[in-house]
Every structure is written in structure tokens, then in C-alpha cells.
Amino acid sequence: MRVGYVYNAKPSARQEIRASSSTLAPEEGEEPPSPAGIGLAEDVWAEWDDAETILGVANALATRHEVSLIEATGNFTARLASCSPDIVFNMAEGTFGASREAQVPAILEMLGIPYAGSDPLTLALCLDKAWTKVLLQHHGVPTAPFVVVDDASGLDGADAVPLPALVKPLYEGSSKGIRDDHLVHDRESLRRVVMRTLETYRQPVLVEEFLSGREYTVAFIGNGDDVRLLPPVEIRFDQFPAGANRIYSWEAKWEWDRPEAPLRVFDCPAALSAAERSRLDEICLATIRALRLRDWSRIDIREDRHGVPNVIEVNPLPGVLPDPAANSCFPKAARAAGIGYNEMILAVLDAASKRLGVGR
Template identity: 50%
Template sequence: MLDKYAEWDTYETINAIRDALAVHHNVIMIEANEDAYEKFRKHRPDIVFNVAEGAHGISREAQIPAMLDMLQIPYTGSDPLTLSLCLDKSRTKEVLTYYGIPNSKFVVSQGENGFAGKELNFPLILKPIGEGSSKGIFNSSYVNDYETFTKTLVENVEKYNQPFIVEEYLPGREFTVAVIGNGNEARTFPIVEVNFSELPEDMIPIYSYEAKWILDTRDNPLDIFSCPAQIDAELENKINEIVLKTYSVLNCKDWSRIDVRLDVNGEPNIIEVNPLPGVLPNPDDNSCYPKAARAAGMDYSQMINEVLFSAINRYGLA
């Protein structure tokens, strides 16, 4: 499958995280595979900097944290429940809706039934229910009529072997917000805006797999992000408020990156929550969490160690 490995970090990123931590700490590397549990038992690290995406199943991001919880080893980032919840787009949206946090109207479909009663308004966006890193979200995921929708949905449900979220398209500007910290001390970094005007004319203004992984390359990077976003104070406050509330109700810990899009009335809606944000180390690469951290005055090493320090404080290890 074209996007099978999109979620996994490269050796360059893994080594950059190791080097950042090694400035202040002794570091050992443990691969997130079937042998990880015994290696954790053997080495008993004081704390684990977790960036493991896991493999197989809707709860794959929870695999390593669940091992660490069983062994009572502290780790950075959210717990197994939050990681599993945030990877399931429908459950995330249900929780947000319960707490009155705006997000686009949606249904979940297995493919054959389309969407019950056709109660959604076109255009629509189709997303696999349990993927990250724009996997399964292509230019063709934007559909504007029922015939195209049905054909696209059936093909993608079969391809990804999972239900799909069908949600109303939000036509406004898109932002992503990096969050760090816990509880009342959680804070946002400067907001990043996605500049869809940089995409080719035949591309729908969404951050699709094509935009993220095919059109945007190191040799020919897209100038698709601006940080800080050029927005007025009122909108900035609205975005930060909805992001921090989302971070809180989903019980995110230490760090996350949360995507926001404006609706037809210009009001911010939550579209994605990523409690394991990507952290490409090269400033020339488009990686939003490090970009926001740099705008806040941090270099890569400071950012990584700030996340670690947040977890150390949360566990009372300082």
C-alpha cells in the first residue's frame, strides 16, 4: 500500500531525538517490537521518551505505553486510553461533541450503506477511522455528489479494511497548534497556518497524502506553512481556547498537536488530534511541531527536553 509506512519515524528523526536527550541524560534505544517488554524489564529505565507508533490494530499506539504501565516505568506522552481514543476518529469526535467542542457533522460508514438517510450536506470528506499521518486521505477523498461518494467509499473501505468517517467539508482556513505541558500549565506554541494556495490548481485545499508525502519533498519543499499564523487576536484566542479544551477533555499529556479548520461562518472546529506528533529535525522539512517550537524560541534539543521535563514533573521525578 502506498502509505503503509507513513506513520513511522525515519532513522534520522530517531537519532535526532536520541542526540537531543543525550545532552543531559544517558540514553539507550529500545525498538518498539515484540522484544520490547523484556528489554524494558532488563534495563528498567528511569523514564522512556515514547515515539512508538506501534503496529497492527486500532490501538497500536497504546502498545508500548501499556507495557510501561504494567512495569510501572514512567514515559512521556499520553496513556493507552488517550492514544487509542485519539487514533479512532469517530470516538474522538463523539467525545468532542459531548463536551460541546465544535467539529464537523459526521457519520461512520462500512461502505455499502453510504450514510444513513443522506443527512449530510455535500461536499464531504472521507477518512479511514483509524489512521494517522494523512494515510487514506487523498485528493479523491473530497466528494461532491452521491455517485462519486458511494464509489470512492466502497473502494476505500475495501482497500483499508476498516470503516470510514464521512464528514461535512469545512471550507475555511486551516491551522495546526502545538501544545505542551499538563493541567493548568498546558500552553500552546505559536499557531501554524496551512497555506493551500501553494498547492497545484487541481488539488483540493486539504492536507492530503499527496500534499504531505508526494508533492512536499526535501529536494522540492512546498512553502505550505506559515508560523506564526497571520490572524487577529480574537481568532487566535478562539483557536487556543478550543485547542486547550480539547487537550483537556481527551486527557492528553505532555504534548500533542491539534488541527483546526474554520467553518463557513469563520468559527474554529477541531478536525484531528495527534498525541504523538511528528518531529522531523531538519528545519527545511515541513514538520509543524518543531516549526511552532522554533517560533516560540526553542531549538530542537530544547523542545525534546521540554517534553521530557513535562513528563518528569508529572510523575514527580524532579
């Protein structure tokens, strides 16, 4: 098939991607709008992919298909038209706001171009962690009690959340705005961190009861009866530096974990009894149905103090770093299931082709 691979590249990656290969490299295009000014200088580009990932995915797709790389810049529709793909492999994170992950698939739908992954409604819903939780609650999927604070006038409302609590920007990812000190134990710290997060991330803030138990993330590929849940990855907080809070914070993801000294914090498959595993599987299947997730996603889950698994959030555009030494949960779970990187990416595309009846 002719596959258009749509992505957002970190600014530092763009040159390398263009220089990589004449058959794969995208043309020089205009730069995408910059989200600079929202968040901290060091985390602005955290969600966008690096050259290794973009080329890794492109090469995986190219083992079976004719691939065009399409950066999600303002003029990506022109490039789409020039390569007229049978299907798009969408990994674009988008630029601004709570609907940013929905932007590319919305345009693809408008143009009638089939694509892999969830639809704009699901992508926007999952980026907004509160909407995700409301829907999960409606479907009986456990999720921690929470309050959304829109501005300073909403601070009193946060007192309804039991302590300790976690403070997070409503629609970020990659642990942006979830620093080690966002786990708060008293009301004064809660107010201080909420105000700081409102000002830094310029969006509502989610205050959520802290779930103190084990944490897992579960990846899946496929749809309906063909859905394949990959082995759960457990985050081992006992492997964190001494004194660190038991949350997968910005510091844990980006500062304590360095390529030259990776944190050994992921266990896959997680050590679970058959009953524990089937309870996780059930919650994941209920989440897939409730949010109408398609083709692939990763579901973050944490046990409360009674050991009941709660869904924290859902990632319909999961990170897929190709380096087996990197802490990237989706490829790690696939490897534990005997699925290599290329096979994993192709399986996601196959799930979409099958769902859409494209390329057969």
C-alpha cells in the first residue's frame, strides 16, 4: 500500500529526518506552529518525536509498504495530495490546546483519507484527563476521585479531594507538569502547586486522589474480537532514587532516566497472579469499549490502597522508541509478547487496514 506517515518532529530532529534518505525524506516545508510559551522551556517539545523514532517507524512501514513521510506542518495537506496515500499512519501530536491530537485525523476525515488509530473525538477525549475519567466512571471503570480547577476562584473546590493528592495539567502528556513535588500532602502545598500549574500550563488543573498501590501500563493492538492485550508493564518505584515520590514524574521520565544510565524501573511481564492479570485485562477491555479506542493505545493503571486497579489515563498515540535499551513501554510490552519493533508497527497498520477494509 501507499502509506502516508504523519508525525510531529522535535525541531532538533527535523534536519536529520530530511537528510536521512531520498526515498523517505520529506520536502522542505514551512515549520509547524510553535507551542513555545506554554509550559516550561525544557518541556515544550517533550511530546513530539525524535529522529530515531520517526525514522524507526518509517523504516518499519517501509519493510512492506511504499512510505511517504509527512510532517504535520500547516501545509501537510499539499504533501498528502501529492503522495495520495491509500492509508495514513498517524502519530501527529498536534500543536495547541486540548484538541491538538484530533487535528490531523479531523482533516483526514474531511478529505476522506483512511487512517490508523482512534478518531478525533476519542483523541480529544483522552487528552482531557477529566473527560476520560467522567466517561470511565459512567461505564463503571474505577478511577480516582478528582476535581478540575479552572482558575484561582476554583481553589476551594479542590478541598473535596482527599489527601495526599496529585496535581496535573488537564491536557498534557509525557509527564509534563507532573514534577516530583506535585504529590501534595497538605492543603497549603496543594494550593501553591495548583496556582503554579495554572500559570505555567495555561489550562485547567486536575487534582486527583493519590493512588498508593502498584502501577501498570497495558498496551494493546487490534479491534473487537481481534484485540490483543500485551503483557502489562509494571513501574517499580522501589528502583527510584532514595527520597523520590512514588510517581512517574517529569524527573523520573526525563532527568533520572538517561540514555547512558537508564533507570531499571520497568518489569514486563509484571509479576501478577492469573486472577490479577485477568482483572487488569477486564478493566482494559472495558476502557477500550468505553472510549472507543481503535487499533492501538496504552492504558495507565494504578491500584488504590485496597489493591483495586484504577485507570489513570489513556494514550491513544503511545510513544514507540525503537531502541530496546530505552524505557518505552509499548515496544517493551510487544517484545515481551515476542513481537519485534517492525512487526509491532505493521500490526497496528494491519489492524487499521482490516477495520477499514483498505488494501485487501
